[in-house]
Amino acid sequence: MSDVAVTHNRVLVIALPIVLSNATVPILGAVDTGVIGQLGLAAPIGAVGIGAVILSALYWLFGFLRMGTSGLVAQARGAENPGEVSALLMRGLMIGGGAGLGVLALQIPLFWAGFRLSPASAEVEGLAQGYMGIRVWGAPAAISIYALTGWLIGMEKTRAVFMLQIWMNGVNVILDLWFVLGLGYGVEGVAVATLIAEWSGLALGLFLCRAAFQGAQWRHWARIFDIARLKRMAVVNSDIMIRSVLLMGAFMAFMFLGAALGDITLAANQIMLQFVEITAYALDGFAIAAEALVGGALGAGNRVALRRAALLSAVWALGAAALLAAVFALLGPWLIAVMTTAEPVRAEALRYLWWMVAFPLVGLPSWMFDGIFIGATRTREMRLGMLQSTVAYAAFLAVLLPLMGNHGLWLALMLFDMVRALTLWRYYPALEASADRRA
Numbered sequence: 001m002s003d004v005a006v007t008h009n010r011v012l013v014i015a016l017p018i019v020l021s022n023a024t025v026p027i028l029g030a031v032d033t034g035v036i037g038q039l040g041l042a043a044p045i046g047a048v049g050i051g052a053v054i055l056s057a058l059y060w061l062f063g064f065l066r067m068g069t070s071g072l073v074a075q076a077r078g079a080e081n082p083g084e085v086s087a088l089l090m091r092g093l094m095i096g097g098g099a100g101l102g103v104l105a106l107q108i109p110l111f112w113a114g115f116r117l118s119p120a121s122a123e124v125e126g127l128a129q130g131y132m133g134i135r136v137w138g139a140p141a142a143i144s145i146y147a148l149t150g151w152l153i154g155m156e157k158t159r160a161v162f163m164l165q166i167w168m169n170g171v172n173v174i175l176d177l178w179f180v181l182g183l184g185y186g187v188e189g190v191a192v193a194t195l196i197a198e199w200s201g202l203a204l205g206l207f208l209c210r211a212a213f214q215g216a217q218w219r220h221w222a223r224i225f226d227i228a229r230l231k232r233m234a235v236v237n238s239d240i241m242i243r244s245v246l247l248m249g250a251f252m253a254f255m256f257l258g259a260a261l262g263d264i265t266l267a268a269n270q271i272m273l274q275f276v277e278i279t280a281y282a283l284d285g286f287a288i289a290a291e292a293l294v295g296g297a298l299g300a301g302n303r304v305a306l307r308r309a310a311l312l313s314a315v316w317a318l319g320a321a322a323l324l325a326a327v328f329a330l331l332g333p334w335l336i337a338v339m340t341t342a343e344p345v346r347a348e349a350l351r352y353l354w355w356m357v358a359f360p361l362v363g364l365p366s367w368m369f370d371g372i373f374i375g376a377t378r379t380r381e382m383r384l385g386m387l388q389s390t391v392a393y394a395a396f397l398a399v400l401l402p403l404m405g406n407h408g409l410w411l412a413l414m415l416f417d418m419v420r421a422l423t424l425w426r427y428y429p430a431l432e433a434s435a436d437r438r439a
Contacts, residue, residue, distance in 0.1 A: 073154025074295025
């Protein structure tokens, strides 16, 4: 089938818009901070920062909608099942809307728990409460956008994902400047700007997904509420959620253990994690290309296309990872100097720079296997692999941290990524073979 013909060009057409889209993400946070920073007070900056972190963490719990939807949609598209393609979007939107309403209903205890985990001064907490009290009304839109994005990725419409991201960030930035600097609304102005951006993003996302609403298939309620399909979606999403919580827990452990090594080491690690974030954003596009192409090939029952999708996506990702490693090696000292003016922190960060040079290449296999397994919706294996990797990570930390200090902390994180890749590599032959059974 021509639809499952996998080429280098097809990989890049999917991957590059995601890379560009991800490049815009840090800009929004910088603008939010910069605009509120013009007020000349510390408390508003802290309030916007802590409020955004708490809400992002709440919404992130439903990030499984993006990954679960993309794999299922790609398979339905590959199987030439337009009815299921439309039904999957409707199910995702219903889950997203329902989850958003749940966050709205439970906002008081959820915010209370967030502030207990991230305590702040009374002034900062009061301003953050006002900020979050406005922004939380965007929860149904923000969470539903996960489903829209997943659907677009599954349909290989990543240019639309880029358009959606640019629109939301652009609206947010323009309204930030107007509300805060022009009208003097302060923290509330930043919150209203984001709220409008999220709801307008939902509207644009629905327009970009308009193909799903052509004809009457999107109103086929018997299909949408089919028990077997709902159960499969629930299993996929719950597996991804468990996997994601464990992954976040690993990074939180890294942060907490690094904090115990002293303020300078903690600050250096924070700078190094920016290199990790850059790597994740840059390579995410190729993992998403694997999601869409592997899912489509599996749905079509084409084992050759599935293997080619995995290999070509990985080849381009390897090239990007090697380029990142070279950039970090050559420009790392300059980037560290840009991120901090504190000489002790600069010196400490330079001691660990070579870990960042290695990180794109070491982490690449685990990220690519994630994309492949999400596209195939082999989420049980992802959950089991993450459980095994987390246990191994705890053992690495117990041995390496006392022996090597912060170097041991970074080595444990690298080994964690390597174990993640190895556990999924074990399951890959069965994943590939499953395409034959669908043929």
